[in-house]
Amino acid sequence: MYEFEFKRPGSVAEAVAALGSEEAQILGGGQTLLPTMKQRLAAPAVLVSLGGIGEIKGVCTDDAGRVCVGGGTPHAVVAVETADSYPALSHLAGHIGDPAVRNRGTIGGSLANNDPAACYPAAVLGSGATVVTNNREIAADDFFDGMFTTALEDGEIITEVKFPVPQAANYQKFLQPASRFALTGVFVAKFADGVRVAVTGASEEGVHRWTAAEEALSANFSPDAIDGLSVSADGMISDMHGSAAYRANLVKVLTKRAVAAAS
Amino acid sequence: MTQVTMTVNGKSVSGTVEGRTLLSEFLREGLRLTGTHVGCDTSQCGACVVHVNGNAVKSCTMLAAEAEGAEVRTIEGMADADGTLSTIQQAFQDHHGLQCGFCTPGMVMSAAALLSENPKPTEAEIRAYLEGNICRCTGYHNIVKAIMAASGQEASAVAAE
Numbered sequence: 001m002y003e004f005e006f007k008r009p010g011s012v013a014e015a016v017a018a019l020g021s022e023e024a025q026i027l028g029g030g031q032t033l034l035p036t037m038k039q040r041l042a043a044p045a046v047l048v049s050l051g052g053i054g055e056i057k058g059v060c061t062d063d064a065g066r067v068c069v070g071g072g073t074p075h076a077v078v079a080v081e082t083a084d085s086y087p088a089l090s091h092l093a094g095h096i097g098d099p100a101v102r103n104r105g106t107i108g109g110s111l112a113n114n115d116p117a118a119c120y121p122a123a124v125l126g127s128g129a130t131v132v133t134n135n136r137e138i139a140a141d142d143f144f145d146g147m148f149t150t151a152l153e154d155g156e157i158i159t160e161v162k163f164p165v166p167q168a169a170n171y172q173k174f175l176q177p178a179s180r181f182a183l184t185g186v187f188v189a190k191f192a193d194g195v196r197v198a199v200t201g202a203s204e205e206g207v208h209r210w211t212a213a214e215e216a217l218s219a220n221f222s223p224d225a226i227d228g229l230s231v232s233a234d235g236m237i238s239d240m241h242g243s244a245a246y247r248a249n250l251v252k253v254l255t256k257r258a259v260a261a262a263s
Numbered sequence: 264m265t266q267v268t269m270t271v272n273g274k275s276v277s278g279t280v281e282g283r284t285l286l287s288e289f290l291r292e293g294l295r296l297t298g299t300h301v302g303c304d305t306s307q308c309g310a311c312v313v314h315v316n317g318n319a320v321k322s323c324t325m326l327a328a329e330a331e332g333a334e335v336r337t338i339e340g341m342a343d344a345d346g347t348l349s350t351i352q353q354a355f356q357d358h359h360g361l362q363c364g365f366c367t368p369g370m371v372m373s374a375a376a377l378l379s380e381n382p383k384p385t386e387a388e389i390r391a392y393l394e395g396n397i398c399r400c401t402g403y404h405n406i407v408k409a410i411m412a413a414s415g416q417e418a419s420a421v422a423a424e
Contacts, residue, residue: 006282098395
C-alpha cells in the first residue's frame with residue numbers, strides 16, 4: 001500500500017471539509033478499499049475515515065415507518081438491529097462476508113462501491129429505499145449507475161439509507177464458491193402497491209430490476225407466476241464461475257425461491 | 264506519521280504509525296505481540312483476527328490509526344497471567360483442535376467472539392461463524408469439537424459419521 005495522509009474527522013461537516021483536497025478518498029469500513037489499496041489498484045493521497053463519526057451510525061425507525069440505517073453502520077449491527085423491524089434486510093446483512101468482515105464493513109461503503117456482486121445494492125433497489133447524502137436524497141432507482149458506478153459526486157458522503165418496510169420480502173443468493181460473494185442474488189419485496197425484484201451479481205450493468213417478474217408477481221405473488229418468463233443471457237456476466245446462461249437461469253430460480261420464502 | 268494510543272490486553276500502549284500501518288503490523292512489529300498471525304494479508308484467512316471493542320475483526324484489514332482509543336484483545340490476552348489457558352484454549356488442546364497451529368490464534372479469537380454472542384451455539388452455527396477462518400491442515404472437525412466442548416456441550420457427536 002502506498003503511503004497517504006490519514007484523517008479521521010469527528011463529524012460529517014469536518015469530513016466534507018477534509019474531502020475538499022484533490023485525490024482524497026472516503027474510507028468506510030475498509031473491507032474492500034484496504035485490500036484494493038494493498039494491491040495498488042487504488043492509491044489515494046488523502047484517506048478520510050468515517051469511522052469516528054457517531055452521527056452516521058445506528059438504526060432507527062422514522063415517523064413514516066421507514067427503517068433508517070446510518071451510512072456508517074456495520075453489517076453486524078444492521079443484522080441485529082433490524083431483526084424485528086425488517087427481517088429480510090437483517091438476514092441479508094447477517095450473511096455478507098464473514099463475521100469479522102461484518103463487524104467492519106458498512107452499508108454506506110458497500111453502496112458507494114456498488115460492486116456488481118454485492119448484496120446491499122439488491123436490498124436498496126428491491127426495497128425502493130432512499131439514499132441520503134450530506135447534501136441530497138437520491139431514490140434507489142436513480143442511485144445505481146452500472147458496475148462500480150453511482151450517482152454520488154466526488155466527496156459526497158452517504159449519511160443514511162431509508163428503507164420502506166414491505167409486507168413481505170426475502171433475499172436469496174447463490175454463493176460464488178471461492179469468494180462467497182453472490183454469484184447471483186435476488187431481493188424480492190411485496191408492497192401494497194406492487195412487487196419489486198432486484199438482481200445482483202448477474203448483469204454487466206450491475207444491480208438492476210427484473211420488471212417482467214415484478215408485473216407477474218404483482219398480479220399473483222407466487223413462485224408459479226413467473227413460470228412462463230425467461231431471462232435473456234444477453235449482457236449477463238460470464239466468467240469461470242458461471243456462464244451468462246447459467247446466471248440468467250439463476251435469476252429465475254432465485255426469484256422463485258425468494259417468493260416462496262418471503263415473509 | 265500519526266500518534267496512536269489504545270488499550271491492548273488491558274494495558275495502555277501508544278506508538279507512532281504511518282497512515283498505512285495496519286493494526287496487524289502495529290501489534291506484531293510495534294508491540295512485538297507476534298501471536299497474531301498474518302496468513303493471507305487479503306482478509307480471507309482469519310489468522311489475524313483480534314477483538315476491537317469486543318468485536319472480532321481482521322487486523323490485516325484495519326488501519327492501526329482506526330483503533331485509536333479502542334480496547335484491543337489479542338491471543339496473548341486470552342490466558343491468565345499465570346499462564347493458565349482459557350477455557351477455549353484448553354479445549355483446543357484437549358480436542359486436538361490444532362495441527363500446525365498457524366490458524367489457531369484467529370480460530371481462538373473467533374471462537375471467543377462467537378461464545379460471547381451465543382454461549383451455546385449449535386454445530387452448524389459454529390461452522391457458519393468460522394466461515395472467515397481457514398485451516399489448511401483442515402482440522403475443522405476438531406476445532407468445532409473444541410468449541411462445542413468449551414461451551415459446555417457434548418462434543419463427541421461432532422463429525423461422527
